[in-house]
Amino acid sequence: TQLLEQSPQFLSIQEGENLTVYCNSSSVFSSLQWYRQEPGEGPVLLVTVVTGGEVKKLKRLTFQFGDARKDSSLHITAAQPGDTGLYLCAGTNTNAGKSTFGDGTTLTVKP
Amino acid sequence: GAVVSQHPSWVICKSGTSVKIECRSLDFQATTMFWYRQFPKQSLMLMATSNEGSKATYEQGVEKDKFLINHASLTLSTLTVTSAHPEDSSFYICSARDSYTDTQYFGPGTRLTVL
Numbered sequence: 001t002q003l004l005e006q007s008p009q010f011l012s013i014q015e016g017e018n019l020t021v022y023c024n025s026s027s028v029f030s031s032l033q034w035y036r037q038e039p040g041e042g043p044v045l046l047v048t049v050v051t052g053g054e055v056k057k058l059k060r061l062t063f064q065f066g067d068a069r070k071d072s073s074l075h076i077t078a079a080q081p082g083d084t085g086l087y088l089c090a091g092t093n094t095n096a097g098k099s100t101f102g103d104g105t106t107l108t109v110k111p
Numbered sequence: 112g113a114v115v116s117q118h119p120s121w122v123i124c125k126s127g128t129s130v131k132i133e134c135r136s137l138d139f140q141a142t143t144m145f146w147y148r149q150f151p152k153q154s155l156m157l158m159a160t161s162n163e164g165s166k167a168t169y170e171q172g173v174e175k176d177k178f179l180i181n182h183a184s185l186t187l188s189t190l191t192v193t194s195a196h197p198e199d200s201s202f203y204i205c206s207a208r209d210s211y212t213d214t215q216y217f218g219p220g221t222r223l224t225v226l
Contacts, residue, residue, distance in 0.1 A: 006154075031213055042117070042204050042217035043155070088154060092213050097160065098145065099215055104154040 003027070004091050006102030014110050016078050021105045023089035024071040029100075030093050032072045034063055037086040037104075046074075079109045113139050115207050117218030124195055125226055131191045132221045134205030140185035141207035145215065146178070149202045161188040195225045 005024045013019055023032070031050045035043035047056050049065035049072060056063045060083075062075040076083055086106050090099040114137040124130050134144055142163045147155040159180055160168040167180035179191040188207075192199055202222055206215040 033214060035217070040202075040220070040222070042115075042206075042219045045214060045216060048212065048214050086152070086154075090215070092215075094213055097143065098157065101155050101157075106152055 004089060004100050004102040006089055006105055008105060009103060010106050010108075012108040012110065013079055015080055017109075019076050019079055019107070021074045021087055021089075021107075022071070023073070023091075023102050025091060025100075026070065027091070027093075027100075028069050029091035030069075031091075032065055032069070033090045033092065033099070034072070034074055035088040035090065037088060043086075043088055076107075079107075081109045081111050083107060084109050113137075113207075113209055113214075113216040115205065115216045115218040117205055117221055119221060120219060121222040121224075123224045123226065126196055127194055129191055129193045130195055130223060131189055132203055132205070132223075134188045134190070134207065134218050136186045136207040136216070139207070139209050141188075142185060142210055143208045144182060144188040145206045145208070146180060146188075146190050147204045147206070149204060149220075155204065158190075192223065195223070197225045199223065200225045 034046045037043040047063045052067045052069045054065045060077045064073045086104050088104050089102040092099045116135045118133045144161040146158045158173045161180045161182040163182045169175045182188040204220040206217045
């Protein structure tokens, strides 16, 4: 069974601060996705990373896939209250037919 | 991005009744869809993998006779909660996998409350 450990589980910061969320596994994934979910809604895809060492930027969000494709990080610069939500990472292997989700990081950005 | 719809968005039912939830991929075909259950402030718990034209694959501990899944077309999967009880109250989310990118796109979820 593939496991994804996501940390921290909860994070509460002030507006303007930076933060990093980590997603680690002992397994190799074909690709890794990051999602953001607001209460009462389904997760929304933020990014997919495929290549080891890949870095993708989405405005103030920077996503990195580890060289060995076992881990990933999400860095948010100058967090805003609108960034508040549950962030989920998911590792996918084509052969497995399904994705493995981390436990999620609940981020609260206070104005 | 790809769109997945879910219906209904919320439902309240009496204990003992059955509830059907629909999941549709609106702009792509999905041979594989997934059904999740989520408790407040927790991650997604995979219940079953729905494969078009074949039987669903259930995760350990999920009763297949209670949570009936039908994936009759490339754009529609349904989850029926049979003889619902208050402990079945939860947020149910479906996702559809784009076979070209291997990416899952999620529906907006269905809030089930069993009285």
